[in-house]
Amino acid sequence: MDLQILSQKSILEKLIEEKLKPYVKKIDTDAFYAEGFLRKLGEAGLLSSLNKSKKEYLLNEMYLVEETAKVCMTTAFCLWCHLAALTYVRQTKNNKLKERLLSSLEKGEILAGTGLSNPMKYYAGLEKLHLSAKPVEGGYLLSGVLPSVSNLGEDHWFGCIAGIKEGNDIMCFVPCNAEGLKMKEKIDYLGINGSATYACSFTDVFVPDEWVLSENAKEYVEQIRPAFLLYQIPLGLGVTQASITSIEKVCQKQNGCNQFLKKQPDDLRAIEHDIQQKLQSLFNGDSLNFRDIAKIRLKAAYLTLEAVQESMLHNGSAGYIQDSAPSRRLREAYFFANLTPTVKHLEKVLNG
Structure with a gap:
């Protein structure tokens, strides 16, 4: 891992710790919009595509979404919205629009x-x-x-x-x-x-x-759809990883009776690892195939639903408090399943 990537990870960790974690409950219960965090990502250069290949900036920005979603999927979803909008401007042939807005969007001066x-x-x-x-x-x-x-x-x-x-x-x-x-x-x-x-x-x-x-x-949507969908997958993966961590924290609860539940952290982690591997393999070819991305997005949605449900079962009554982290992730997961393209939309595209 080169020094630049290490530096970016360190910056992201600091921003999440200082500009996002203190506001997670407020975001969930009071509809607080973490605009400051989003702007800071751009200000820190984490959204810049300058001197990066498409593969490099896609992977970098997918990582931003995943790390944010581990802490707050609502804010990670807002980040996805901004990245989707960035994709529209990055790929347009309207150079006047691109010259006017792209730099400001990447610097977080304008959000979208x-x-x-x-x-x-x-x-x-x-x-x-x-x-x-x-x-x-x-x-x-x-x-x-x-x-x-x-x-x-x-x-x-x-x-x-x-x-x-x-x-x-x-x-x-x-x-x-x-x-x-x-x-x-x-x-x-x-x-x-x-x-x-x-x-x-x-x-x-x-x-x-x-x-x-x-x-x-219609033609333009065909061009932007791969990135539009790719940026969504880490939303589910971040929530899944946070759910697995929450299950591990309560493994000894009530004299270790959670061991008798059918799904354990290793089961969920194995599926999550498989999705991560498939996600990385998408970038081995010369172009990104939309159907392949859609299959991974659908699998991620089903895994996220399973992970948050298991987290609720493992956490028991502690998770059944309205502002608890497990119940928040449960609600986030149901949103992810209904985010366009929804689970039923993807099923139709892939199997209809």
Whole structure:
């Protein structure tokens, strides 16, 4: 391991210890948004793709998500949102947009969300497209409602896809302060309420050509989907590892009766290790195969659900307290299973 990687790991550990751990309960119970932690990651250079290959920055950033998810998956999910948005800007051919925003996004000066839950379901044949676009001079007018977009704030941006009545769908990058855009915060979820999630209502929002990521959204989604999905897998792996650790801590509880439960830490760790191996092997080829990534993402979702349930069983009544770490991870895992692409979405893609 070279000195640069060691230094980055040390910086990340320090940021998690100082800027995230003290706020985990507040994030979970009071819908606190750990914006400061996300900005510090960028400020520390941990989101920079400068002088890195695509493989290098993908692996580096997947590690950031995994380590964050061990402590707080809500914040790791926000980080995933930002990384997905970074992917949109990194891969666009709109150089004006890239020159304006990429550096600021990587430095954490600007944070961003994804906005692609509905379009991903649309392209899989699960939903209709919620946004429409009308071509006008110098750009488009967008109308419609996105029910849930996360990691948003007054000065944040997010990606979205809108359909044109006669023509291709377009993919745009829109600031939260755009005229005609109204946002309503959503904090009534079972968990992850500290994810800065909003319903976004568009009423003739003018999107200039400089904000258009692609004028062929379907084709563009094919390009960004691998990274979009890869960044999600460490969300589950981080929660799984934290659950295994929590099981090990209570192995002697009640005179060691946990040994009689059918699933033990080694069983879970073996599956987690297999997923990690498969994840690493994806990078051995020249390109990333979406179906291979989807299979790993689905396996990670099922493992995460199993790991948090076992953690609840092993922890017993101590885990059945509303703000306990095992119950928080249980709620996080159910969110992960329903994060687009959901378990049923992935099952349809892979087996439908």
